[in-house]
Amino acid sequence: MNRSVASSIRTLVGRSSVAQAAYPHLVKGRLGTERWALSLLERGRSASRPTTPSKRARIVAYHSIGTSAWGVNDVTPADFERHLQIAVDDGWTFATPAEVLARPAEQLLAITFDDGVATVLDNAVPVLRHHGVPATMFVVTGWADGGHENGYAHVLDWKGVTALQDAGMTLASHSTTHPDFGKLSVSDARRELETSRERMRTMLGLDTVEFAIPFGQSANWTAAAQQAATEAGYTTVYAQSVGTRPQGTVARTFITSFDKPLVYRAALGGAFDNWEEWY
Incomplete structure (x- = not known):
């Protein structure tokens, strides 16, 4: 669109x-x-x-795994397991985002999640651990502090986030309050980025240098925000788009509730690389 x-x-x-x-x-x-x-x-x-x-390395972006309130961002547990099986059947090797960036010509697939939704811990982590699949969660730190509009109805508190860490999941930042950085002033962007990073350091003992852009489309990030991220200590910024992503960011492929086997295979094949969600 x-x-x-x-x-x-x-x-x-x-x-x-x-x-x-x-x-x-x-x-x-x-x-x-x-x-x-x-x-x-x-x-x-x-x-x-x-x-x-041959397929090139790819990073996919999920949100919730069995939280219907998350709408198009929600993937059912059954579909999530099906996605992993499709990847195996089609010759993908699961990897970390760093491995994808280091070996882009190989058929590597990195699994990432945004927001810190509780059903990732409940429904995705057991499957990932059983099959030895690495994954990364980008946490909205203010939501872990209780700042989501629905409290902890859908998102993890810090105890839950720590459980992700203990289960072997890599954790990184997804901002403090999940704003649209395309509409923030430079000072507000810097505050979001620094506060989130500091909160993760305090609560998790983690000095993350990775950040995923909330919403993640081309309009949701600016050159000024990219500069603020660098100044705040982030070295890698992930988008939620591929061909249209903002300059200086890392591509990820958005996975939705509609992604049954045909659609999921198309996503891995690059069918949506120049497509963007609007909301």
């Missing part, structure tokens, strides 16, 4: 209470339709190729 078109739609929606109520359904319908359509196109292109091209 062209960003100017999406912006125009949001403007029109803002003028009508009825449209505001319908907007989440519009977004969900558009997201599902486009992902399935692009998946079918990718399958058609793959079928017409004389040989299947």
Whole structure:
């Protein structure tokens, strides 16, 4: 979806209470339709190729695993296990993000999660540990402190975050309050970045240098935010987009509730590399 078109739609929606109520359904319908359509196109292109091209290393971005309130960001536990099996069946080797960055020409797959949702600990960690799959969680530190609008209904407190760490998951920052950095002043961006990093150091004894952009699309990060991240001590900044990601960031592929086997395989094959979510 062209960003100017999406912006125009949001403007029109803002003028009508009825449209505001319908907007989440519009977004969900558009997201599902486009992902399935692009998946079918990718399958058609793959079928017409004389040989299947080798896949390059990839980092995928999940959110919740069995939290229906997370909407399009939620993947069911059954689908998550299915995704891991598809990756194995299709020749992927699970790796860390650092290994993906170091060996981009190999068919490596890194699993990451955003937000610190409780169902990752409940439903994803047991599967990952059983199969020896490494993973990274990007934590919203203010939510771990109890600052989410729904409290701890869906997200982990620091005890839960520590349980992720004890289970072998790598932890890194996803900001303090999950703002849209594309709309923040330089001083506010710097405060978000520094506070999150300091909070992880205090609560976990972890001096992280990795950060994932909230929302993660091209409009959600600026050159000023990138500079603030560098000054705050981060060396690696992850987006939630691939071909359209902001300059200086690391690509990740967004995985959604619509990603059944056909769509998931298309995601791993690059069908959505130039596609962006809008909300």
